[in-house]
Amino acid sequence: xxxxxxxxxxxxxxxxxxxxxxxxxxxxxxxxxxxxxxxxxxxxxxxxxxxxxxxxxxxxxxxxxxxxxxxxxxxxxxxxxxxxxxxxxxxxxxxxxxxxxxxxxxxxxxxxxxxxxxxxxxxxxxxxxxxxxxxxxxxxxxxxxxxxxxxxxxxxxxxxxxxxxxxxxxxxxxxxxxxxxxxxxxxxxxxxxxxxxxxxxxxxxxxxxxxxxxxxxxxxxxxxxxxxxxxxxxxxxxxxxxxxxxxxxxxxxxxxxxxxxxxxxxxxxxxxxxxxxxxxx
Ligand SMILES: [Fe+2]
Numbered sequence: 001x002x003x004x005x006x007x008x009x010x011x012x013x014x015x016x017x018x019x020x021x022x023x024x025x026x027x028x029x030x031x032x033x034x035x036x037x038x039x040x041x042x043x044x045x046x047x048x049x050x051x052x053x054x055x056x057x058x059x060x061x062x063x064x065x066x067x068x069x070x071x072x073x074x075x076x077x078x079x080x081x082x083x084x085x086x087x088x089x090x091x092x093x094x095x096x097x098x099x100x101x102x103x104x105x106x107x108x109x110x111x112x113x114x115x116x117x118x119x120x121x122x123x124x125x126x127x128x129x130x131x132x133x134x135x136x137x138x139x140x141x142x143x144x145x146x147x148x149x150x151x152x153x154x155x156x157x158x159x160x161x162x163x164x165x166x167x168x169x170x171x172x173x174x175x176x177x178x179x180x181x182x183x184x185x186x187x188x189x190x191x192x193x194x195x196x197x198x199x200x201x202x203x204x205x206x207x208x209x210x211x212x213x214x215x216x217x218x219x220x221x222x223x224x225x226x227x228x229x230x231x232x233x234x235x236x237x238x239x240x241x242x243x244x245x246x247x248x249x250x251x252x253x254x255x256x257x258x259x260x261x262x263x264x265x266x267x268x269x270x271x272x273x274x275x276x277x278x279x280x281x
Pocket of ligand 1: 146147175199200228
């Protein structure tokens with residue numbers, strides 16, 4: 001169900017209609033005017049006592065105020081319901097995308113579970129950096145969806161047993177932009193789209209698609225880059241076994257300041273050195 005359909009479903013019915021409220025205001029005004037005229041032009045005649053008039057005016061004011069408070073409360077409740085529905089819709093869409101990616105990865109034993117593992121490493125780094133809950137949520141979604149653009153790449157290239165040629169690499173390098181294009185139909189996830197677009201940028205500016213450099217690369221993308229590469233090195237490929245723990249640590253150390261943000265590598269090295277079980281070999 002779209003957000004517009006959700007909004008149409010939840011109708012806010014005011015406690016009393018605006019016309020009724022206006023009628024009460026006009027009536028109270030007329031009674032007050034009538035009383036003032038009576039006091040000025042017919043001081044000896046008392047059709048409506050001051051007490052009754054005061055009572056009527058006070059009743060009208062209190063009644064209208066109570067209705068207003070009740071209506072505002074209704075609007076607040078509906079707004080909360082809308083936010084919850086929006087969040088559920090977002091989760092459902094992301095769940096569908098995740099299922100699509102999991103299914104795609106499951107077709108290739110060499111990359112099966114890649115996005116899930118990248119998300120786990122990404123979250124571990126985000127925790128160490130004390131990122132906010134909101135930032136971590138963006139990281140989680142971006143981690144799960146970072147390679148969604150590969151869905152548009154043919155199996156002949158994606159699952160090729162040997163090394164890729166130049167033209168095939170050009171196609172592979174399009175996947176961050178293709179991924180953002182796939183997610184464009186979803187009106188939410190603006191932060192995640194940025195993180196996904198830049199997850200193959202390099203710290204020295206030699207990455208793609210925009211050749212961004214250093215801190216100009218979003219922090220989340222710099223984290224994804226380290227997590228993504230670690231999983232690639234720590235996984236078996238058709239043309240090589242997983243790299244050893246020593247080799248992976250050496251590769252990460254060597255790529256500090258060139259491929260990766262040195263601070264992120266240091267944080268990640270702290271994490272993986274404390275957990276030997278993370279290494280396949
Ligand atoms: Fe990627």
